Amino acid sequence: MTSTQTAATRRHRLRPALRPALALGLAAFTALSLTAVPAGTAHAQEKRLKAWGNNRSGQLGDGTWTDFRTTSTTVLGLTSAEVEKIAAGGGGSTIGHGLALLKDRTVMSWGANSSGQLGDGSVFSHNAPGQVVNLSDARDVAAGGWHSLALLADQTVVAWGRNNYGQLGNGTNSDSSVPVRVEGLNKVVAIAAGLxxxxxxxxxxxxxAWGYNINGQLGDGTSASRNVPAPVGGLTGVTKIAAGCNHNLALVGPPSGGTKPTSGNAVKAWGYNATGQLGDNSTINRYTPVDTQGIWLGGVSQIAAGCNHSLAVTDSDNKLKGWGQNTSGQVGDGTTDYRITPVPVPGIKGVQLVAGGREHTIVLLGDNTVRSWGANGSGQLGNGTTTESSTPVTTLTALTGVDKIAAPVGGDFSLAN
Structure with missing residues (x-):
């Protein structure tokens, strides 16, 4: 939904406690939502979930359709204290949606909704958080291009949104604007969503894996899409996963109770590889997992994937390596050269969290500050400019004590809490 659409077609949705008494006057509600809370009140002092970057779909959740923000804006109605986890999705530079898992195990959503990816039973986009329906026991969330996932307390998974390639995993190819059960999947401990x-x-x-598979992103040795989950071939002992637009990463740890090998934990990758995002020293698509090149001395503690680039944090010193597409400097090595094997990101250490967007990267450092690099045409680096950077810049989050970050695999905005 674009900023030229009328207020009457923009549907705003807040959780029940925040809905006005009358269901009428949605446009008026936006104006009321933006009224400043008087300084000095307890409400004004509460920390808030923050967002910055492109906002054409309302993906910043601040109650506006402002094109973009180059510094952080406040996501309406959500305090940092009540947010357990965050996720960001998006299928293009101006398309995006956000998810917040609350401590009461409900999920809030905002932004683009043309395929039902907000899970509210409609296909109307909205620029302020509202509740995903029929969901009260979530433990984790993930957001893809136009679909969303939630991991439930019983270790099953539900999904909602676009389903043209079977990415909802419910045995159909029909979109759903409400959560549906992913078939035949239990004992799940982590989820991730690609485009x-x-x-x-x-x-x-x-x-x-399930969904689109033309580039081998399901890792089953074929290019046939699937609308129910199937195992990724030859992959066991995995401890972490990450999904890019059309590729995936997995971290394989030592055996239970064992010690780390001298070569470190193994990073595996599969799927689309035209820009080297698998890190296997080639640009050949891989239909089953391959080893990412390099010796990971001390092991790897984290992995993350942007649209066509990949990232890993080393365990021993919390330093960062990146590889893949680097058109806008999203690898962070000071160049715009594609990297088909991992390279260090200079000047970055003490990394606690890392997230990749369409063509940008953000990290949370040990001092609870945020750094970003890569594309910045929509202000997604959050440093007050729209100038891209191939080296890290300081993100102006207006927060202290940040402990969560998110970026959309195919979008141009960022979240921090």
């Missing part, structure tokens, strides 16, 4: 596919890590260390 048009989904993956899940089970407690036995196997990875299961």
């Amino acid at each position: 048009n596919h989904s993956i899940a890590l089970r407690e036995d260390g196997t990875v299961w």
Whole structure:
């Protein structure tokens, strides 16, 4: 939905406690939502979820359709204290949506909704958070291009949104604007969403995938899309997963109770590889997992994927390596050269969290500050400019004590809490 659409077609949705008494006057509600809270009140002093970058779909959740923000704006109605986890999705530079898992195990959503990716039973976009329906026991969330996932307390998965390639995993190819059960999947401990596919890590260390597969992103040795989960071939002992637009990463740890090998934990990758995002020293698509090149001395603690680039944090010193597409400097090595094997990101250490967007990267450092680099045409680096940077810049989050960050796999905005 664009900023030229009328207020009457923009549907705003707040959780029940924040809905006005009358269901009429939605446009008026936006104006009321933006009224400043008087300084000095308890409400004004509460920390808030923040967002910056492109906002054409309302993906910043601040009650406006302002084109973009180059510094952080406040997501309406959500205090930092009540937010357990955050996720960001998006299928293009101006398309995006956000998810927030609250401590009461409900999920809030905002932004683009043309395929029902907000899970509110409609296909109307909205620029302020509202509740995902029929969902009260979530433990984790993930957001793809136009679809969303939630991991439930019983270790099953539900999904909602676009389903043209079967990315909802419910045995159909029909979109759903409400959560539907992913078929035949249990004992799940982690989830991730790509542009048009989904993956899940089970407690036995196997990875299961479903959805779009033309580039091998399901890792089953074929290019056939699937609308129910199937195991990724030859992959066991996995401890973490990450999904890019059309590729995936998995971190394979040492055996239970064992010690780390001298070469470190193994990073595996599969799927689309035209820009080297698999890190295997090639640009050949891989239909089953391959080893990312390099010796990871001390192991790897985290992995993350942007649209066509990949990232890993080393365990021993919390430093960062990146590889893949680097058109806008999203690898962070000071160049715009594509990297088909991992390279260090200079000057970055003490990394606590890392997230990749369409063509940008953000990290949370040990001092609870945020750094970003890469594309910045919509202000997604949050440093007050629209100038891209191939080296890290300071993100102006207006927050202290940040402990969560998110970026959309195919979009141009960022979240921090």
